[in-house]
Every structure is written in C-alpha cells, then in structure tokens.
Amino acid sequence: xxxxxxxxxxxxxxxxxxxxxxxxxxxxLVSRRDADQPDIVATRFLPPLSADARGAIHPLGTDRFGRxxxxxxxxxxxxxxxxxxxxxxxxxxxxxxxxxxxxxWRGPVRALLLAFTDIALALPRVVLLxxxxxxxxxxxxxxxxxxxxxGWMSVARLVQGEVRSLAARPFVEGARALGISRVRxxxxxxxxxxxxxxxxxxxLGIGNAIMLEAGLSFLGLGVQPPTPSWGSMIASGxxxxxxxxxxxxxPGLALVLVVVACTLLGDALQDALxxxxxxxxxxxx
Amino acid sequence: xxxxxxxRAATGLAVVAGVVTLTFFLLRLxxxxxVELLLGPTATPAQVAAQRHTLALDRPLAVQYVAWLGRFAxxxxxxxxxTGRPVRALLGEAVPATLELVGLSLVLSYLLGVAVGAxxxxxxxxxxxxxxxxxxxxxxxxxxxxxxxxIMVFTYxxxxxxxxxxxxxxxxxxxxxxxxxxxxxxxxxxxxxxxxIGIGGIARFVRGAxxxxxxxxxxxxxxxxxxxxxAVLWRHVACNALIPVAILLGLxxxxxFSGGVFVEFVFAWPGVGRRLVEAVLARDxxxxxxxxxxxxxxxxxxxxxxxxxVGWIDPRIRQRSDAx
Numbered sequence: 278x279x280x281x282x283x284x285x286x287x288x289x290x291x292x293x294x295x296x297x298x299x300x301x302x303x304x305x306l307v308s309r310r311d312a313d314q315p316d317i318v319a320t321r322f323l324p325p326l327s328a329d330a331r332g333a334i335h336p337l338g339t340d341r342f343g344r345x346x347x348x349x350x351x352x353x354x355x356x357x358x359x360x361x362x363x364x365x366x367x368x369x370x371x372x373x374x375x376x377x378x379x380x381x382w383r384g385p386v387r388a389l390l391l392a393f394t395d396i397a398l399a400l401p402r403v404v405l406l407x408x409x410x411x412x413x414x415x416x417x418x419x420x421x422x423x424x425x426x427x428g429w430m431s432v433a434r435l436v437q438g439e440v441r442s443l444a445a446r447p448f449v450e451g452a453r454a455l456g457i458s459r460v461r462x463x464x465x466x467x468x469x470x471x472x473x474x475x476x477x478x479x480x481l482g483i484g485n486a487i488m489l490e491a492g493l494s495f496l497g498l499g500v501q502p503p504t505p506s507w508g509s510m511i512a513s514g515x516x517x518x519x520x521x522x523x524x525x526x527x528p529g530l531a532l533v534l535v536v537v538a539c540t541l542l543g544d545a546l547q548d549a550l551x552x553x554x555x556x557x558x559x560x561x562x
Numbered sequence: 563x564x565x566x567x568x569x570r571a572a573t574g575l576a577v578v579a580g581v582v583t584l585t586f587f588l589l590r591l592x593x594x595x596x597v598e599l600l601l602g603p604t605a606t607p608a609q610v611a612a613q614r615h616t617l618a619l620d621r622p623l624a625v626q627y628v629a630w631l632g633r634f635a636x637x638x639x640x641x642x643x644x645t646g647r648p649v650r651a652l653l654g655e656a657v658p659a660t661l662e663l664v665g666l667s668l669v670l671s672y673l674l675g676v677a678v679g680a681x682x683x684x685x686x687x688x689x690x691x692x693x694x695x696x697x698x699x700x701x702x703x704x705x706x707x708x709x710x711x712x713i714m715v716f717t718y719x720x721x722x723x724x725x726x727x728x729x730x731x732x733x734x735x736x737x738x739x740x741x742x743x744x745x746x747x748x749x750x751x752x753x754x755x756x757x758x759i760g761i762g763g764i765a766r767f768v769r770g771a772x773x774x775x776x777x778x779x780x781x782x783x784x785x786x787x788x789x790x791x792x793a794v795l796w797r798h799v800a801c802n803a804l805i806p807v808a809i810l811l812g813l814x815x816x817x818x819f820s821g822g823v824f825v826e827f828v829f830a831w832p833g834v835g836r837r838l839v840e841a842v843l844a845r846d847x848x849x850x851x852x853x854x855x856x857x858x859x860x861x862x863x864x865x866x867x868x869x870x871x872v873g874w875i876d877p878r879i880r881q882r883s884d885a886x
Binding site: 404407409514525533 | 823
C-alpha cells in the first residue's frame, strides 16, 4: 500500500477513475436535463462554451439534436463504466472458477480445462464479439455477457498457476491433515491467496472492456440510441465531423483518459504487488 | 523442432475447427433469417419455403454442418446469399487489401515500436517519462476514434488526403506513377491509424523487456570490459530482449486483425474485416463462415510463424524443443 501511495501512476490513475465515477454517480447534479424539448434548430451544433438562446451554458457544445454533449457524456459514463466493470466481474468469476478447478484437481480435468482455455485464448475475440453481438438484439446486458464470455481466459491461466503453486505449500497440507474437505480448502485457504494477479488483471481488463464496449456500440451492435454510451456518441459524431467535431472528440478523449488511468493503475498495482519485478524495471512514469 | 512444430500445428488445426464449429452453430441458433432478409417483407410463405429449400436451409442442422464441412474442406465455399456472388471471389478481392494494410502496419509499428522502446531503455529519465506518456496514451486510443480525428484534420481541414476506399473513383483508369500515387494517398490515413496504435503497445513491451535484460550481470560484464555503449546495446541487450518481442509478434496477430476490422470499417477499406461486418449484419451465412474461418487461419498461421521466429532467434529454445 505504501509503495502504491508513492507511485505517481497509481495516484493519477485512481484519481482520474474516482473523478469519473463520482461524475457518473452524480450525473443529475453536475449536468442539466431539460424538462421541455429545446428548440432544435436554434440550439443544435453550438460550439463548446457557448450559451443558447435561453442563456444556458453548454461546456462541450451541443449535437445535431441540440442535446448538451456534457450531459450525454456524464450519463454515458454510467453505461460505459458500468458495462465495463460488470463485464470484467463476469470474466473474473468464470476465470476464477475454471482456474481454481484446473489448478487444484490434477489429471484429466486439468488437462481438459487447460486445453479448452488455450483454444479459447486463440480465438479471434473481436470476430466472436461481432458474431455474438450481431446475432441477438443489441443491448447493454448482451454486451456484458459477450465481453465476459470472451474475456475470462487470461484470468483462468493466472489463477491456475497460482493455485497450483499454493496447493503444494505446507499450510495447505496442514489443512488437509486436519481433515478439512477439498472444496473448503480451496475456498477458504487457497483462493484468497491467489487473488493478487487477479486484481492486476481486473484493472487492466476494465480499460480493455470499456474500449471494446465502445467499439461495439460504435458499430451499432452495443448499447442502442438514444441511451448515451461513449461508443455510440462517437458514432453519432462521425456524421457531423465537419460542422461539429466536438461531438465525436469529447467522448473519445474521455475514453482515452479512462483507459490510460486503468492501464497506469494496473501497472502500478503490478509493481507494488510483485516487488521483484519493480526493482528491475523502473516504473514507466 | 519438428515434433514441437507438429504439435503446434495440431493445436492450430483444433483452433480453426473450434472457431468454425462455434460459428456454424451460433449462426443457426441465433434469431434472424437470411432468406427473409433476402426476399423482403412482401414474400409469401411458399416463396420463403422454396428459397430455403434451394439453399438447403430446411435440412437438419447436423446434416447441414457435415455437408458444409465437407464442401469447405474441398474449397467450395458457396455463394453469398446477399449478393449472389461466389464467396471465394468476394474474399479473394478482400484478402490482398487486408494483407496490404495490416502487413505494412505490422512492419512499420514493429520497427518504430522497437526503436521507441529501445530509446526509452537507454534515455535519460525525463525523456523516458515523456515517451512513456506518449506510448501509454497511444495504447489507450481506440482505433476508430483516432481514424475519425485523422480524417477530420487531414481530409476535412487540410483537404490533403482521401478518407475513403483503397483507390480513387478514377483508380481503374490510371496507370504507372499516377496509379501508385493514388494508391499511396489512400493508404496513408488507415496505415497511420493502425501503426500509431501498434507503436504504443509494442514500445511499452520492448521498454520492459530491455530493462529486464539491462539489469543482468552479463551486461555489466560487457560494459566492464570496455565495449562501446552501442555495441553492448546491440550485441548483448537487443538480441536477448527481442525474444519476448518475437513472442508478442505472434500474439499481436489477433489484435491487429481486430484493430483492422474497425479501421477498415471507418475508412471503407475493402478488406476482410469490412466484408465480415457487412456479412454479419446481412446474416450472409456462407460469407460469415468463410471470413471467420479465414481470420482464424490467419491468426493461427501468425502464431506458428512467431514460434518459428523465436526458435530461430534463440538457440536455447531450439535445443530445448529438439530434446523434448
């Protein structure tokens, strides 16, 4: 923890994520929702920091329907971050289950699960995502399931290795000598100790999941309009690139910021949790 | 070497078979019917049934699967339901476009990424930090968004480069120099997008790999015996740090292909990725199956190639797999 607090990357990453999550949670407070439909012709394509006819300021301008880009960005953060976090949670749950079983039960079970994991790892993920997302009615829930089902393999590999080395430790043998059941040993004694690499994978995975969600929504296969998601906002800004470039630029910049924050936090966590690595390669920032 | 390669090839084959099987059943189980999309809402049930029979879609799923596998293995990839053209011709046009774009960007992003990572490994801390900020940002940029921003700047504002397609409208009429210039102008933006994103990840990786090697005792020995810094860097550090980089090369094929899907989509680049997106949206079963199988084969071939390259660079790995 001390290492983490001294790490500039961790401070920056956690800080950015805190601000974005806070903004997303407090969306109704930090943005404005018009009760009445604005005059579309008068308020559309307003550049950033300009005021509309009624004197309301639009910090990031408005899109072609006269909607405030900042408001959509903040509400879109709820979708993008929520989908990303839930998808990673699902991936971790599957990865933990597969990795724990493969690591703890020797013999054909392990061989079969590892072979399955290897093959799943080699599948082209975006092709699968496209297929799955295109074949069913697009929705946020579907994106979560699809990202979870295609993202568990690296977690399973990490957990498998960790469980395998932990299972040979004396404290596990001691637990077994006390007559504790295998499932209980796995759950109470091994898994809590195997979580370290999972935390790092989660931090890096959330950034990746947010980016993929945006990609699917950009292609029209993810969260459907008018619900704002950063990906669908970029897609809608694509058509107005000439007269309103800020509509596409703002959600993209937000996306880059959040993914950078996740990556830096993940890197810092990795160095803090694995001191042998950190001592050799100096931190990247 | 050979048994190891054979084992690798068997795994690769299993991957391709897995992808193909998964795709086949996913497509058939999902809602949405290509025949209804093809004939439109005014078709009578009799017409739909007749069309389904012509396309052999009314037979049991298992029969369709086995029949399709047999035809696919013989190279008969069928006819596109949506366009009525042979799938092989459709994909035959797309593969060179994808290889041109993805292949060139692979070469460029590796050359530049390794260079940036190597500079970071030996540069002063301030330069290292500045480059790290740049690479982590590039690593986080979504390809389609970077593509849009480049289009905005270079096509709409500067009016310097075309943003759509692989050649201009008059592309077929050109020859020689003007033809090449037209092709290159169309290539610049998609290539720049894919390459910039690639550099970020590769440079981050190379920097870590180089640092791991710089800390090793044999590097200090080389420095102590008075070798020039460049000789140490090239002969002792780079050669060892390149091994994980070559492994990454194989792992980056799927990522590159997927990055290519989005970039091809934005730039209307007539490659496999764009065809795949179009075919998925149209429920064009034969095209989706063939394009998916093709992409899986490209990915597997990339991994095999990387294995070969690693064995070639690192004699230790070659001997180990010889012994096993």
